[in-house]
Amino acid sequence: MSVRRAVVADAGELARLRQLSLTCPAVPWTRPREVLDGPWVEECQEAIATMLRDQNAVAAFVVDVGPGHIGACAMGLLLPRLPGPSSGKPFNGDISTVATDLEFRGRGYARAVVTALMDWMVASGCKGISLASSPEGEPLYASLGFAYDDPRMSWRAR
Template identity: 70%
Template sequence: MSELVRRATDADAAELARMRRLALTCPAVPWSTPRLVPDGPWTEECGQALAAMLTDQAQETFAAFVVDAAPGRVAACAMGFLLPRLPGPGSDKPFNGDISTVATDPGFRRRGYARAVVIALRDWMVERGCKRITLTASSEGEPLYASLGFVADEPRMSWRAE
């Protein structure tokens, strides 16, 4: 399966933005109707931001891995960030990882593509000195992440400007 996975480039930015929008439609209740996520300027802005991050790979703080459906079309992706951290008693590793988006196009599900791209992204993070990787799982994704060794780590809190 790993031969199908490749690291995304800036040429994949628009497709990655499409996949991010798809990931955001994941229903709150498992296997129910997908949430409505409006299209709009944010998808183009997301594509531009992704292109910039993928172009500036010298920073090595962001990566995306994909499985192609066809030339110019992505079947599955996983995207994530390395977040600098201060050493502490539990780790002297320089980064924590955050997997921000995992998505599989509906026509390509149940083929192991999500597993393959998540493993590639996890391995990339670990190779760069990551000890802890976090993600927010949908109900549908939880079994996959659990099978890869991810465990629930609550409470997770956040603040958002209004």
């Protein structure tokens, strides 16, 4: 297995894997949620392509499983932060998507791409890294040192 940093030409495959990641069931190991196709998939592909052009703020790491086919990915962003008494590091990291095609699960691909993304974030000056996990992903993230130690409130526009 070889992990590489994604490029703009990978945007279509990354959008496909993002759609796959959204099908994770709310209840562990049950039937996947249905995520309908629509204009959002093409918009996602365009957004990913635009984001990947900024090599200093966004990265995705992938495992290729055939020509033009990515079997796993992890995408994340560096979020600027103000220095505080506990750290002057300039960024927090946010892992926005981790996905592995069903046929390639259980081979360590997700661990490899998440580890590569975390390494990039730390080398870029991250104080901390956050993500939202499906129940199936929790054991992987816990083994990489993620923990539920900072509950937060959030708001979403309707």
